[in-house]
Amino acid sequence: MLTWQIDRILRSGPLCAVATLLLPIALALLVNAQSDTENVLGIMLVASGIIFIGSIAGSTLTSGLGAVLFGLGTLVAEVPVALMAAVGSGLYITLILHDLAGAFHRGPRINPTVWRDAAVTTLVLTGLTAVAFAVTYTIGGLATWQSIVVPFAIAAIGFSAKLAADAHRTSARQLTARRSPQPDE
Amino acid sequence: MAPRSLTPGVATKGSAAEGRSEPSTTVRLTGDRDLSRRLPFFDVCCLIAVAGLATAIGFRRPEILALTTPFLIAAAAGLALWRPIDGQISIRADRSRILEGEEVTILVDITSASGIPRVEIELEPSARLAAVGSLRAVTTVRPGSTATLAFTVRGSEWGIARINKLTARLNDRFSMFGGQADVFTDTTVTIGLPEDRISASLEAERFRRIVGSHQSNDRGQGMEIADIRPFQPGDSTRNINWRISNRRQEPWVTLRHPDRSTTMVVIVDAHDGGDDEQRITQRRSVSAAMALSRGHLAMHDRVGLLVVGHTVQWLPPKLGRNQLFQIADHLVAVSNAPEASRRMYRPPAVSTIPNNAIVVAVSPLRDPLMVALVAEIRSRGNPVSVLVPESLQPTRTRARLRITSRTNEQARRLAAVEQQIGVQSLRERGVGIVGWAPDDPVVTVIDQVRQLRTAMARGRSW
Numbered sequence: 001m002l003t004w005q006i007d008r009i010l011r012s013g014p015l016c017a018v019a020t021l022l023l024p025i026a027l028a029l030l031v032n033a034q035s036d037t038e039n040v041l042g043i044m045l046v047a048s049g050i051i052f053i054g055s056i057a058g059s060t061l062t063s064g065l066g067a068v069l070f071g072l073g074t075l076v077a078e079v080p081v082a083l084m085a086a087v088g089s090g091l092y093i094t095l096i097l098h099d100l101a102g103a104f105h106r107g108p109r110i111n112p113t114v115w116r117d118a119a120v121t122t123l124v125l126t127g128l129t130a131v132a133f134a135v136t137y138t139i140g141g142l143a144t145w146q147s148i149v150v151p152f153a154i155a156a157i158g159f160s161a162k163l164a165a166d167a168h169r170t171s172a173r174q175l176t177a178r179r180s181p182q183p184d185e
Numbered sequence: 186m187a188p189r190s191l192t193p194g195v196a197t198k199g200s201a202a203e204g205r206s207e208p209s210t211t212v213r214l215t216g217d218r219d220l221s222r223r224l225p226f227f228d229v230c231c232l233i234a235v236a237g238l239a240t241a242i243g244f245r246r247p248e249i250l251a252l253t254t255p256f257l258i259a260a261a262a263g264l265a266l267w268r269p270i271d272g273q274i275s276i277r278a279d280r281s282r283i284l285e286g287e288e289v290t291i292l293v294d295i296t297s298a299s300g301i302p303r304v305e306i307e308l309e310p311s312a313r314l315a316a317v318g319s320l321r322a323v324t325t326v327r328p329g330s331t332a333t334l335a336f337t338v339r340g341s342e343w344g345i346a347r348i349n350k351l352t353a354r355l356n357d358r359f360s361m362f363g364g365q366a367d368v369f370t371d372t373t374v375t376i377g378l379p380e381d382r383i384s385a386s387l388e389a390e391r392f393r394r395i396v397g398s399h400q401s402n403d404r405g406q407g408m409e410i411a412d413i414r415p416f417q418p419g420d421s422t423r424n425i426n427w428r429i430s431n432r433r434q435e436p437w438v439t440l441r442h443p444d445r446s447t448t449m450v451v452i453v454d455a456h457d458g459g460d461d462e463q464r465i466t467q468r469r470s471v472s473a474a475m476a477l478s479r480g481h482l483a484m485h486d487r488v489g490l491l492v493v494g495h496t497v498q499w500l501p502p503k504l505g506r507n508q509l510f511q512i513a514d515h516l517v518a519v520s521n522a523p524e525a526s527r528r529m530y531r532p533p534a535v536s537t538i539p540n541n542a543i544v545v546a547v548s549p550l551r552d553p554l555m556v557a558l559v560a561e562i563r564s565r566g567n568p569v570s571v572l573v574p575e576s577l578q579p580t581r582t583r584a585r586l587r588i589t590s591r592t593n594e595q596a597r598r599l600a601a602v603e604q605q606i607g608v609q610s611l612r613e614r615g616v617g618i619v620g621w622a623p624d625d626p627v628v629t630v631i632d633q634v635r636q637l638r639t640a641m642a643r644g645r646s647w
Contacts, residue, residue: 064229068236071252075240085251092255099226099360103305108321111332114303117325121358125262129255137247152250156238162264163231166223173218 016101017055020063020094024048024070027090035077043073055098058105063098067091085133089126096122209277210370214297220270220355220364227263227361230256263361272297272326274306274368276351282375283340288317289374291348293334300328303363305354313346313376313520314338340376343468344520348372375517378472412440448487448502450538451477451512452562454548454555455494455519469574469621470547471516477545478512489542490515491534493558499534502542535562544569550618551600556607563614570617573608 028044047070054063074087100118104110214220237253240246250257272295279290293306308320317337326332340346348370356363413426416436424438453474455467474490481488482504489502490512498515500508535558538544544567548555563569608618 060225060229064225064232067229068233071233071237074252075249081248081251084248085254088252088255091252092259095226095229096360103303103323103354103356106319106321108305108307108319108323109334110322111324113325114323117302117358125259125359126255129258132258133251133254137251152238153242156235159231159261160235170222 013101013104013106016097016104017052020055020097020101021048021052023090023094023097024051024066027087028070028073031074031077031079031083031087034079034083037077040073040077043076044070047073051094051098055101058102060095060098060102063095067095081137085130089129092126092129093122209275209294210368210372211273211275212366212368213273214353214355214366215269215271215273217270217364217366220366221362222364224356224361224363226359227260230260230263230361234260259359260361263357263359266359267357267362268299270297270301270355270363271299272301274351274353274366276348276368276370276372278348278372278374281373282377284377284379285340285343286379288337288339289314291336291338291372293322293336293351294331295324295326295334295353296331297326298329300330301326301355302358303356303360304332305352306334307352307354308336308338308348309350309352310338310348311346313340313342313344314348314374315341340374342520343376343378343471344517346374346376375514377513377517378468378475410439410441413437414440446484446486447481448489448539448542449477449481450489450491450502450542450544450567452491452493452544452546452548452559453516453519454546454550454552455492465623466549466574467519469623470549471519473547473572473574473621475513475516477547479509482506482509488512489538491538492516492519493555494519497534499537501537502539538562538565538567540566542567546571547574549573549575549604550607550611551604553603553607556611559611559616560614563611563616569615570619571611573618573620575620575622 025045025048028041028048031044032041047066050066050069051063052066054060054066070091071087074084079087096118100115103114234253234257237249237257241249241253275294275296277292277294279292283289291308291310293308295301295304295306302325303323304326305321305323310316310320315338317339320336320338322334322336324332324334351368351370352365353368354363354365413429414437416425416430416438420438424440426437426439429437451474453470455470478488478490485504487502487504488508490498490500492498492515498518500511500515503511544562546555546559546569548559548571550556550559550571550573559569559571611618
């Protein structure tokens with residue numbers, strides 16, 4: 001029965017978009033409850049609205065900027081690390097819901113395996129994230145700050161190089177691609 | 186609602202709805218670079234991850250990474266687990282022929298050896314097909330399997346309909362890479378006119394009595410042998426069967442069934458169906474032609490079809506059910522006729538119309554060339570009747586009067602006068618013309634035609 005309810009909810013694009021509003025708001029309330037800083041709630045509510053607008057408009061970039069703003073609000077709130085990790089996972093889930101909202105727009109017929117696979121993938125990824133960050137943060141607490149930063153920095157440099165290479169390859173292909181003639185209707 | 190499973194053996198109705206599998210259009214997805222592009226979600230994840238790293242390093246606060254680690258790991262996993270999309274999409278209709286108002290199922294098969302985590306399929310049918318439910322579906326293709334999506338559309342208007350385009354959007358598991366492919370298909374569905382509407386609009390058997398009275402236009406006693414008997418006084422010597430007479434050593438005659446079947450040629454004016462008014466007229470013309478053909482073929486008459494206008498099609502008179510299907514196909518093709526610039530109202534087929542054939546033209550007689558064609562056929566000696574489907578007069582509201590320019594109004598009047606001149610010239614040549622108003626019952630029209638032909642016959646006998 002529960003599966004059926006989840007299925008009904010996730011089969012609707014608008015409902016997914018609403019979820020991208022409600023989930024950040026819930027996170028914002030949670031962060032605000034744990035924070036003594038003023039005006040944090042306002043920042044995060046604005047960020048939630050931006051994410052929601054991005055979901056409705058189908059703009060991933062807008063929702064991403066909303067997520068960045070939400071993260072800044074969380075950073076300003078000075079909350080415990082565990083709550084920050086939860087917020088990070090929540091933001092990622094929000095963006096996944098944003099993606100599903102885009103896929104489910106205009107009421108298509110949806111195979112339940114789509115959202116089931118998405119849910120499994122997201123849960124596995126957030127679980128892995130929590131484990132990875134916990135391990136890294138623990139090691140970092142035991143050792144020095146540089147022991148955490150340096151590996152991430154090296155990974156980031158390599159990652160940036162990979163992105164640049166991909167972008168270059170894509171641009172080169174677009175420039176040299178032969179356009180196949182479109183058949184007449 | 187989940188995509189419906191494949192349902193073989195869809196129930197069919199009517200003679201034109203015989204189940205026949207349409208050839209499918211198959212498109213290979215393997216190697217399509219448009220399906221391996223970076224999606225915005227990947228860029229956003231990278232942006233957040235890099236921003237988090239930079240902030241953590243810059244402010245020397247590692248807890249910031251707690252916020253951005255999911256995005257970093259998602260981007261890394263998307264890159265690591267990405268595989269080129271392989272597979273193919275095929276689209277087909279479960280039936281190639283339906284009747285207007287019936288539904289046809291468009292089946293889309295997506296096959297992949299390595300699996301596709303998410304596929305969005307969207308169909309774009311032509312205007313003659315109306316969607317029944319959503320024409321979008323999202324599904325997953327497991328590795329080495331085939332996912333079948335069934336979309337139901339309804340034939341909303343007679344003619345040849347097609348699925349213009351199929352759009353496929355494919356994503357990987359993390360929505361990081363994917364793309365969109367537009368498939369232009371050859372899937373066509375022939376939508377015929379429903380049987381009940383045809384019979385309701387024009388009763389073929391009654392109309393047949395008007396145009397031919399079920400009597401052959403040929404002279405003579407027929408061809409089919411009925412019996413033989415000894416010669417009796419009054420028998421024509423032409424009927425003597427010489428072979429049997431020689432064998433029996435006395436004159437015997439052959440009796441034959443009188444030939445009551447006839448040859449009929451239906452001419453359909455496939456004028457432009459640009460606006461709604463013309464499309465309605467075209468539809469009525471086709472309905473009438475189909476009803477006439479069906480009725481006469483059922484009576485073992487030979488029926489031919491000549492479609493003139495912006496397309497020229499000629500079917501020589503033949504008997505049988507197959508001829509009916511041929512006629513139906515040609516009539517349906519009228520709806521998808523090419524440009525009007527190709528119009529040719531003096532087709533070579535006119536000279537091949539048998540001299541003894543009864544010709545019934547269904548035409549609004551708006552074009553002088555069509556009038557000339559009917560006059561020419563009449564001048565060759567064929568009995569010709571013209572059924573003129575009249576169109577609805579538009580309601581002239583004040584706003585419409587303001588919009589309609591004076592020039593257009595004058596052009597309309599000029600065309601009407603020209604049509605009247607053509608009709609009058611045809612009447613003078615002995616062509617029976619009956620207008621078929623949209624609101625008039627067909628019975629009334631048939632009675633008018635009968636009276637007209639009777640009057641014309643009396644005029645000739647005097």
